[in-house]
Amino acid sequence: MxxxxxxxxxxxxxxxxxxxxxxxxxxxxxxxxxxxxxxxxxxxxxxxxxxxxxxxxxxxxxxxxxxxxxAGGLKMVAMGYMSRVTAKAAKEVAMNSGAKILEIISHEDPPEYRIQIIKETDPDIVLLAGGTDFGDETSLVENAELLARCDTKAVVVIAGNIMAQKKAEQILQGANISCVRAANIMPTIHQLKVEEARDIIHKEFIKQITxxxxxxxxxxxxxxxKIVPTPGAVLMATELLAKGTYEKEGLGEVIIVDLGGATTDVHSVIPRLSELKDEEIGLIISNEKQISHRTVEGNLGLRVSALGVLETVNPKAILKKRGLDLDNNLDLFIGYCQHLDEKPMHLPKNQVEYEFDTLLAETAVEVALKRHAGYISTNYDPITGITPGMPVGRDLRNVETLIAVGGIFAHRSKEEGERIIRNALKERGVSLLPKDPKILIDANYLLYTGGIISQVDEEYAFDVLINQFKNNRG
Missing domain, CATH: 3.30.420.40 (ATPase, nucleotide binding domain)
Structure with missing residues (x-):
């Protein structure tokens, strides 16, 4: 056999x-x-x-x-010291771990409000953050005391100041609340270290889906x-393609655009950022200089989120941009998107609907990429030191490889898929988008498989992905 x-x-x-x-x-x-x-x-x-x-x-x-x-994501509430910092860290922890952030609450919120949020949201996970290592200890301890009053059934991941973790753990255990300690997700104001907390949440995700x-x-x-959250598998594959293995060189900077019926996900991996010093990285709350970064546009998609595309970009502008007559197409276009909202399994039946799908795809990809990328500043900010012409945020201009994932790319010709991406990148404006990337199509939905296999054999996984894309590079 x-x-x-x-x-x-x-x-x-x-x-x-x-x-x-x-x-x-x-x-x-x-x-x-x-x-x-x-x-x-x-x-x-x-x-x-x-x-x-x-x-x-x-x-x-x-x-x-x-x-x-x-099974959907675990419901997660993040508690921390400063809302902006906690929000930033929580999003990085939740990324690809199987968690969905319901609320961000901080030391700035009144205590009774924090308790109310926990009781009303009834989360599966509470990410208890706050304080850099050897910094503030009060917020972590106070939030642990508030959780003890909530009688929550959530698992509390304690991932704040390491000097305050033991006391927080004792408080929660005294209230019979399940908790586990992890490395501080923000040990310094320049660093995010989310792997351990993410792994803990992943294990809870497995418990739920099984x-x-x-x-x-x-x-x-x-x-x-292991049962890996699918978005996590995509990110692992992206990182593997970008960085390569011990024996083989990767592709360098890579972007993945995953266009679905409900969301448009963008992953980017920029290996050179690992060489930056703390002062070059800047503050966690204002930079996008992690090696790996993912954004999810939950209202941009080709089916259940088709109307979200129209809410984001005026349908007249979409049609005009592609040179289509408004009088003959506007009502048809809006009606088609309304139909997709009601019948998300619908497939285009004629050339007009086929073209409308193309417009939705180009628009969703363009918006998602521009939101993921940074931009060239046009203003002067004396507080931050930003001046006109200065790059701000995630700089994707040197990305050489962009991989498109999704049903519309899998079921259309390679040339049509590439054209969708090219049109989405055509009007870059002030966005720090790739200048002229090689566009690859994941026609067989293999990207996630490489991420999963990499947990067992990186070399095998890397070769699977390269075999998929080597004849698809242009």
């Missing part, structure tokens, strides 16, 4: 995808509808399709690995005892 290297299973809210690999090559690729009531049904259907595509009754796999986004019927069986089947 033929033995394959990896079977990667991704449980999404809509589709369950399975990818089979041997000798670093994709040998089978299937997807089937996810049945939330029993996700094993989608897995079993995919298994049948793989066997049919291989012409085999049975097959063996060395490693079965998995990711999921089907409660879904069928996923517990999948957990028993996989060989590394």
């Amino acid at each position: 033929t033995k394959f290297d990896y079977l990667i299973v991704d449980i999404g809210s809509t589709y369950t995808k399975q990818r089979l690999f041997k000798n670093k090559q994709l040998v089978a690729s299937v997807q089937s509808p996810t049945t939330i009531e029993d996700v094993q049904m989608g897995i079993d259907q995919g298994d049948k399709e793989i066997k049919a595509s291989l012409g085999m009754q049975e097959y063996e796999v060395e490693s079965v690995l998995a990711s999921s986004s089907a 409660k879904a019927r069928g996923l517990s069986a999948l957990k028993n089947k996989i060989t590394n005892e």
Whole structure:
């Protein structure tokens, strides 16, 4: 019996995808509808399709690995000292960990308000931050005391000043609140160190999703005892492509644009930022100089968020920009987006609807990229020292590779996918967008698989991704 290297299973809210690999090559690729009531049904259907595509009754796999986004994110509330700092740190912790931030509360909020928020939101996770190491201790302890009064069932991740963590832990344990200590997510005003806190939240995410019927069986089947949040797998793949491995050089600066029906995610990895000194990095609250950065536009998408695109950019401007006549197209365009909001599984039935999908894609990508990137200042700010012409925020001008992910790119020709990205980048304005990147299309939805496999074998994962994109570079 033929033995394959990896079977990667991704449980999404809509589709369950399975990818089979041997000798670093994709040998089978299937997807089937996810049945939330029993996700094993989608897995079993995919298994049948793989066997049919291989012409085999049975097959063996060395490693079965998995990711999921089907259960939704853990509800998280972040508590800290200063709201801007806590918000910044919390977003970095939540990024790809399986958590969704409901509220940011700080030492600046009245105590009773903080208690009210915890009781009303009923979070799964409370990220308890505050104070750089050997700095302020009062906020962490005070917030622990307030949590003790809330009778919360949340798991509290204590990730603030290391000198105050033990006392906070004792307070929470005394109130029978589950808690775990992690490295301070902001040990200095220049640094974010979120990996340990993110890993803890990821483990809680796994506990939640395996409660879904069928996923517990999948957990028993996989060989590394992990189910990775799908966005986290995409980020890991992006980092691997950018940085390379011990033996092989990466692509350098990379951007991923993941355009879906509900959201548009942008990941960027800039390896050279690891060489910056603290004074070059600047304050955490005002810089975007982490090596890896992700933004999510929750109201920009091609289906359930199509109206969000129109709320962000006037539909007249969208049509005019593409040279389409307003009299004949405006009402049709708005009506089409309203229909997508009601029927998100709709596929374009004619050339007009096909063109409208293209307009939505170009607009969503353009807005998402410009929000992710920094800009050239046009004003003078005596407080921050910013002057006209100064770059502010994340500088993507030297990014050489942009990879497009999503159904519209997978189901259209490579040339059409590239054209969508080129049009989105055409009017850069003051945005620090890539000047002339190579555009690659993840036509087989393989990016996330590289991230998952990298947790077991980086070299294998890197080669899988390079094999995917090497004939797709131009």
